[in-house]
Amino acid sequence: MDNQQKQQIGGVIQAIGTVISAIANTPISVLSDQFQEDLDLIGNVLQATGNGLIADGQIPFSLKRIGNEVQAIGNTTVIAGMVLPLEDDTSQVLNIKGNLLQAFGAGVVLGVEFENELGDSASNQGITIISNLLQVAGNSLQALGGKYELDHPNEDKSYSESLIFAGSWIQAVGAVISALPRQ
Template sequence: MEQFAAWVEAIGTIIAAIAETPSFRWSLSQMENLMLWGNVLQATGNGLLADLNPPGSKNQIGNIIQSSGNSTIVASLLFDVTKSQEQLLTVQGNQLQALGASLSLVEGLEQGDIISIYSNALQAKGNILQAEGAKRNRKDWSLAGSWIQATGATLAAIYVTPNE
């Protein structure tokens, strides 16, 4: 189940990163749909991962916070909000994701789990860059942050997938 949850999250981050990539020339509607589904998948993957961690652990709380961040971004896309409200929700959603990844990073440090450290550091850094990009209207920062986050989530999914 951990593999499934990690890959759901990773696929969600990749879809969201693809949505931000201008070379694909998405219409606004297509981009928003991809962002919506990417964040729904991320929230689902993080929610499942939270359920698989020991109650009260930093990883459980971190995954809950990350899922809340993705849900905040989903709300910004689904509800009828102004552009400034959408921007604020996007910034806050990415900040929550960064906070959650940082909490999981701390648990990785405590356990000496190098892959957990790297994957969560990449995700936190990517989310921070996305939040700052949204705040400053820097699409290049948001794009870079999306792909950095996707790299971290994919690294985590590969790590929990056993070699056969």
């Protein structure tokens, strides 16, 4: 498999993972809490795998590669918070930090795109900017929702859940846009 194929396959896997996580963070009363947690875990594993493949297909030591590696580390941090036997607050902190790492990683990729000169692929560059901007915003909203929930444990969770829900779907839209084939 060549580097371009790794990046394309990684982008599709990442997009599938973000959509699965977004479904898991959608308040659907017919799904059990355990099923939604399992979906979120699967989604984050797919996101980490996808980001890892994208990074592996990029030029070593490029900022884009580092950004995708940081996103994979962010997903791994979220996964650790889900599977390790930790106190609820510690798991929540790992989830918040994992989402912030994902936002930071997407921000690094976004910054590289702003630095690049516009060339023949100006539309591709615009798509990359929009998709990473959406992922930065989505992950940031998820982290904000988690932080609000952590800071207000005795309050109604509808506000924090709505931030996490919106952030999950915004991130998913960004990942899907990123995975779309381009010319």
